[in-house]
Amino acid sequence: MAIALWGNVYFDDRFAGILQRDPGGRCVFAYDATYLNDRRSMPLAHTLPLADRPFIQEGGLHPFFDNLVAEGWLRNAQARALGVNPDDRLALLLGFGRDLAGAVSVIDPEPRGTLRLDAADAVASAALRSRGSLSGVQRKLTVVKEGRAFRPAGPDEISTHFAKLPSGQLTDIVELEFLTTLATTALLPGNTVVDLEIGRVRGIDQPALIVRRFDRTPSGRKLHFEEFSQLLGRRAGDDKYEGAYEEMGRFIQETPGCLPAEADRLYRRVLACLLVGNTDAHLKNFAMFHGRDGLRLTPAYDLVAPSVYPEFRTIALAVGGAADLGLGSLKPKHLVALGRGFGLNDAAVLAAVEDLGKALPAAVAALEAASQGTRRLRSDLIAIMEKRWKGSFASTGRLISKKRGSGGRRRS
Numbered sequence: 509m510a511i512a513l514w515g516n517v518y519f520d521d522r523f524a525g526i527l528q529r530d531p532g533g534r535c536v537f538a539y540d541a542t543y544l545n546d547r548r549s550m551p552l553a554h555t556l557p558l559a560d561r562p563f564i565q566e567g568g569l570h571p572f573f574d575n576l577v578a579e580g581w582l583r584n585a586q587a588r589a590l591g592v593n594p595d596d597r598l599a600l601l602l603g604f605g606r607d608l609a610g611a612v613s614v615i616d617p618e619p620r621g622t623l624r625l626d627a628a629d630a631v632a633s634a635a636l637r638s639r640g641s642l643s644g645v646q647r648k649l650t651v652v653k654e655g656r657a658f659r660p661a662g663p664d665e666i667s668t669h670f671a672k673l674p675s676g677q678l679t680d681i682v683e684l685e686f687l688t689t690l691a692t693t694a695l696l697p698g699n700t701v702v703d704l705e706i707g708r709v710r711g712i713d714q715p716a717l718i719v720r721r722f723d724r725t726p727s728g729r730k731l732h733f734e735e736f737s738q739l740l741g742r743r744a745g746d747d748k749y750e751g752a753y754e755e756m757g758r759f760i761q762e763t764p765g766c767l768p769a770e771a772d773r774l775y776r777r778v779l780a781c782l783l784v785g786n787t788d789a790h791l792k793n794f795a796m797f798h799g800r801d802g803l804r805l806t807p808a809y810d811l812v813a814p815s816v817y818p819e820f821r822t823i824a825l826a827v828g829g830a831a832d833l834g835l836g837s838l839k840p841k842h843l844v845a846l847g848r849g850f851g852l853n854d855a856a857v858l859a860a861v862e863d864l865g866k867a868l869p870a871a872v873a874a875l876e877a878a879s880q881g882t883r884r885l886r887s888d889l890i891a892i893m894e895k896r897w898k899g900s901f902a903s904t905g906r907l908i909s910k911k912r913g914s915g916g917r918r919r920s
Contacts, residue, residue: 515602519543519552520611520730527573527614529598535569538562550732550798552612554739554763569597574744575737575792576608577601580645581675585632589623597744600641607640607650607667610723611732611798630711631673634660640667643744643792644810646681647673651709651718658718659710666728671709671716678817682706682717683881685812687889688784690878692811694871695780695864699773700807706880722807732798733806736791748790752826753778754849756794761851765802768851775850776860777808779843782823783864783901784871785815785892787835790824816888835896840904854908861904868897 514528517537525539537556543549544558551557553572563570569577577597578586587594590603605614625633635649638661642648650667651658661667674682686706693701703720723731736756737748756774760766774794781789793810796803814820821835828845830837847857871893875886 513598513602515598515605515614515616517552518613518615519550520732521613522546522549524549524552524612527598527601533567535565535573535598536562537565537570537573550800553734554803555741568743569601571741571743572734572738573598573601573614575643575735575742576605576612576614576641577643577744578604578641579643579744581632581647582635582642585626585629585636586641589625589636590620591624604636604639604641606663607638607661607665609643610734611730630713634709634711637663638665638667639663642670646675649673649709657710658707660712666724666730667721668724669718669720671712671718673712673714673716680881680885681812682715683885684814684816684889685717685810687875687878687881687886688786688813689811690874691784691813691871691889691893692780692786692808694874695783695867696776696808697867699777701811702807702809719809722809733795734798735793735795739796739803740791742791748792749824751791752829752831752849753846754826754828756791757850760803763803766796767802767804770796770803770805771850772852772856772860773805775847775852775857776863778846779860779864779901781811782827782835782838782843783868783893783896784811784889785813785835785896786811787815787820787823788812813889813892815892816885836899838896838900840900840907843900843904844907854912858905858908861901864901865897868893 514526517524517527523540524543525537527537529535539558544560549558556563556572568574574597577600584594586600586604590599592599601614602616623636625636631647631649638650640650648670650661651669651671652661652665653668672682689701689704702722705718706715707718709716723733739759740755757771760771795806797806815835823833823835827833828842830842844857872890875890878886
């Protein structure tokens with residue numbers, strides 16, 4: 509029988525409700541009456557609208573909360589520090605829910621005693637002391653910028669940045685993400701992309717990719733957002749790889765408060781990911797801010813091109829109706845079908861592809877001039893983009909013209 513646990517949930521430091529697990533193992537969230545009656549209040553999640561009823565989840569956390577829990581090495585380190593089972597996701601969230609993605613925090617009113625820290629692991633110890641949590645399997649920790657330097661966030665601080673570190677055998681993953689982000693920024697001049705740099709964190713003996721948090725303002729205010737795993741109601745783990753990119757486009761088309769222009773912007777981001785070889789662009793790597801006027805895209809983030817490694821050349825999600833598609837098998841027909849899934853007509857699809865083509869020389873130049881990464885790594889990224897442009901993108905206009913010439917017009 510599961511242990512009954514509960515915690516207080518806050519939205520931007522305002523008490524919003526209680527999250528608890530009953531002895532039968534169900535997890536239940538209920539909004540506080542005062543929060544519900546306050547006109548300033550916003551829902552915690554698209555799938556948790558403001559309502560005077562409990563939200564019951566059988567067999568684990570509701571997807572919104574489930575996707576806030578750490579993964580991989582950090583999840584295991586948190587479990588050891590708390591002395592709990594790594595699969596007890598509510599216990600992990602209660603223990604490390606003070607500084608989470610977005611504006612929500614989950615606080616244990618009766619926290620466990622002193623954390624069991626491994627003094628030999630400086631990265632894990634620094635990550636655990638912050639009492640925050642970040643999803644994703646790569647080693648990372650929350651940090652604070654002081655002047656021009658960075659240090660690990662303390663237990664009573666809200667972090668301004670987070671730092672990603674080399675993981676496993678992918679020793680150049682930090683430089684790879686920096687370069688991929690550099691190229692993607694050049695490919696998408698009309699989109700916003702996260703601000704990052706390669707630097708050092710005090711007490712950590714490895715260079716890190718330091719990313720400014722887009723969910724924190726310079727004054728420390730929290731901005732709320734949800735990843736598409738949360739927006740679509742998917743559980744954490746491998747569910748982020750289940751489905752198609754078009755699901756995100758349909759969500760924007762069908763959800764009140766979303767703008768049609770956001771579908772075009774997101775389509776262009778997906779195209780840029782495919783062009784640069786970002787085969788790991790899954791549902792947790794795209795997100796939307798919550799605002800008074802509705803949902804709006806966050807800056808593009810987690811931009812890394814693992815296709816430079818031979819074992820990572822299968823595209824994360826289905827594209828244009830094709831699942832488990834190898835990057836080398838991506839064709840113009842998939843790009844056109846993808847655009848239609850986002851509600852775009854042929855003219856909008858063609859404009860998006862042509863704009864990428866116009867920006868491609870700038871992306872190549874940015875990589876050639878980059879001071880980070882080896883010459884081989886930069887050359888590999890350039891080769892992927894140029895090969896993918898010739899193999900998938902350059903013929904898109906001819907395909908659309910051919911379909912129009914055969915009477916296959918499609919209305920938006």
